[in-house]
Amino acid sequence: MSRTTKAFASCIALALSCQGGFADTVREAALKSHPSQGEVHAIQGARVALATSTAGVHFDFQSAELHPGHAYTLLMAVMNRPSECPALPCTPKDVLGRSDIVRSDVGVVGGAVARADGTLYITGIQKVGALPEAFFGHGLQDPPAAEIHFVLNDHGPAIEGRMVEMLGTYRGGCTDESLPPPMPAAARASGNTGPNTCRLVQNVQFLPERPES
Structure with a gap:
């Protein structure tokens, strides 16, 4: 484990211990382009880490590799x-089409505007519930x-007066036509059209x- 990851693990452990749990494992995984955007490739300069606890x-x-000035939400x-x-990993068909069976859910856990160099940083805690x-x-x-799974959703160029919903809802600022058909x-209804x-x-x-209880 790198020095950066160790420091991150310590921060996570402290944060989650305050919520009644303790994170003893920090995992990293490769961030890739979404299959809907063509040939899948690894995002250079990206880093995603996750720590879990019972809390x-x-x-x-x-x-990285984002459009400067665009608003993004993290699903x-x-x-x-x-x-x-x-089979694992589960697929979008499982998430969106078999939700009652796999007990899946999707939520908006963060948002940010891409910097001038095309980078973006979002961090947060999601409690059980x-x-x-x-x-x-x-x-x-x-x-x-x-x-x-974490999925980055591009809402397009920032629109003055609408940034709260563009950074906090699924479709804020976007046309109906641009939403994939399987979306429930x-x-x-999460955000207004644009x-x-x-x-x-x-x-x-x-x-x-670990396996399910």
Whole structure:
């Protein structure tokens, strides 16, 4: 474990211990371009780390290769019963089409505007329970046993007066036509329409740390 990762682990452990849990494992995974954007490739200069505890999760999301000045939201997809997926990792079809079976949910856990160099940084804690702007209402139930994906959603150029929803809802500022067909009604109602095009541009996957109870 690198010095940076050790320092990050210490910060996570302290944060989650204050919430009633303790993170003893920090994992990193490769951030990649989203399959909807063409050939998948690793995002150079990116770093994503995740720590889980019985109280929740702490994530550290550092991205690159983005459009300067664009607004982005970070979606967290949770599969509380990954054993019900035909194979691991679970797929978008499992998350969006089999939610009642895999007890999946998706929420907006952060947002930021890409810097002039195309980088972006979002960090946060998500406690067990309901997710912000949730798609299905299943929430985060048992973090160490869950499969967790992070997906970066591009809302297009920042629109003056609409930044709160562009950084805190699924579709704030975007046209209906730009939303993928499988998205449920709750996702389409998360934010108001606008002139921009929403695109899922990057994603990363973390497999369960242990079997479900």
